[in-house]
Amino acid sequence: MPTLSEVARRAGVTPATVSNVLRNRGRVGEATRLRVLEAIEALGYRPHLSARALAEGRPPTIALMVSSIANPFYPEFALAVENALRRSGRFLIICNTAGDPQTGRAYLEQIAGTLSAGVLVMNANLDFADLRATERRGAPVVLCMWERPLDPPGLPCVAVDFRLAGELAAQHLLALGHRRIGAIVGSKVSGIHAARYDGFVAAMQAAGLDGALAPVRYAPDTTQGGYAAASELLARHPDLTALFATNDLPALGAMQAAADLGLDVPRELSVVGITDIQLARESRPALTTVAVATVEAAELAVALLTELVETPAAPTTPAQSAARVCVVSAPRLVVRASTAPPRK
Amino acid sequence: MPTLSEVARRAGVTPATVSNVLRNRGRVGEATRLRVLEAIEALGYRPHLSARALAEGRPPTIALMVSSIANPFYPEFALAVENALRRSGRFLIICNTAGDPQTGRAYLEQIAGTLSAGVLVMNANLDFADLRATERRGAPVVLCMWERPLDPPGLPCVAVDFRLAGELAAQHLLALGHRRIGAIVGSKVSGIHAARYDGFVAAMQAAGLDGALAPVRYAPDTTQGGYAAASELLARHPDLTALFATNDLPALGAMQAAADLGLDVPRELSVVGITDIQLARESRPALTTVAVATVEAAELAVALLTELVETPAAPTTPAQSAARVCVVSAPRLVVRASTAPPRK
């Protein structure tokens, strides 16, 4: 592969000039510029990105930490991230933590700042301390889907009002006339779906029901988890007319459980989820859900990280980080075919 | 961030020695080694991967070209690739071509050989010429799911016997007693699913039916595509008792179409797909399909590419490339709930 020096030699200039031409720095005579361009063309020169990364002190690369790229939600997000990055001439490294903080730390230690200029974190179950250490080493970190806009994490982040999402979902069921509603929370009790559940409880409360007393199950954030949770809930509380799930995947699982129990959705059981992943549209019946601005979140996250990466590393204090919170558009209800008024 | 020289200074040795310790090159005294290790620890030193890439002449990175990471098949494959790479200390750059050869070429030109040591190609609709050019520039290319083991592409590849997959699917339907079977081919007429369809036709032939005359529709390789194709087929040929699809996504779409037409699957219509993506297990009814060794293919692809990357670049002729064909385990039928004998 031809190098910049070879281009320079051929064009009868020095490497510095070629570099200036490449970066459109201006300070190059038009005739020279043309000669350089011609040499580039003739030689088929392409800049060596690793060399450039070293010289510039920062690679054209961003790492996306996810717990599993195979989770049907992430690809949509990753796609949006990749698109946004490509537009800004950067590249995306996918880091799969498999939900294991060790793996996450290993990734961060290896590539943050040395092979990737910054880090996007998408629910990868990482130690907060590791993230702050990463920041301190000079690789900015952005949390991609913070659940509580009003409770910033002390790290730059893109926040989604998931509490509102929970409220909207519950309000929809309530408006349809449901009163006996079960909840499936796709994480641990103290987990990241807490805000969504809070919203649900609040909406119930507001409707004069004791939301905290509504039957609830905590389950893994998967279809299987939702399936198991729904099976249990329906076995224990046969009078439930609707199920609220904090995420689409468990909601989809709940629909399967209903199908296997011979319950017709939505006639005998309504199901609502949160996020609006592609599958929600494609399931039968199509899932009613609360759509989250995934693409917008991805773009904001990339924009925020880009800014941080390009800003001369003013060592960020927690307070400064706290200030870097972008909130995406409010979630909105998408009514499809999995919800209906309860049978009397 | 501390550099190797700083570590050297602190340990009272030269950079070369530190490098030797880091690479476990052996030729270092035990006492020195310990001192160096201690300095590394004390300083929190981590090797700068971009610098190393430049010095070694090759980055620790591999590019995976896919048409859309959001296609439910790719994440499973990408996950397996990522795992295999991580085990070998490499990192994964995701390149989304959106099926556009331009975008693909731009990616290849930018990063192949300069930011990524090699390229994995997963049905990204790339120009063959671009791939060969990439190879010539010194960045090995491996095709990840070549469809016809007996017809090598002139590029190193991992091949899957998709013709056999098509045969197995058809044989299953035939064995159940189906005779009026429609086919949904998830690509253009001359597209990459041709081998699968060939297998289908051959199996029909072998059963004494004129497979080539079986109703067939070509459609995009998506649920929507399958939905539309199945709707058409069933409208035009109400006597069909089974549908064969060359991929799971269209098969799933076909099941939805059946549901919307009020046809019970599998009682009134059997549906079979190919690949066995995660969704196939999770759909209701669960999809009968022919499982392809995805993980094995990913691992073989990584192994093959790794070998090519590490082999001192003997400029490969097409003939040599042709020799680099790995074939994964044969596909195998997975019977689930979407197939049954035809109603008399």
Next chain:
DNA sequence: TTGAAAGCGCTAACAA
């Protein structure tokens, strides 16, 4: 407008 020179952080001969 162009050139000269130093250096990014690391590796790898080759010498000692």
Next chain:
DNA sequence: TTGTTAGCGCTTTCAA
């Protein structure tokens, strides 16, 4: 076993 010396390909002052 360890050090010396050149780079890898590019960017970027600073001079001319």
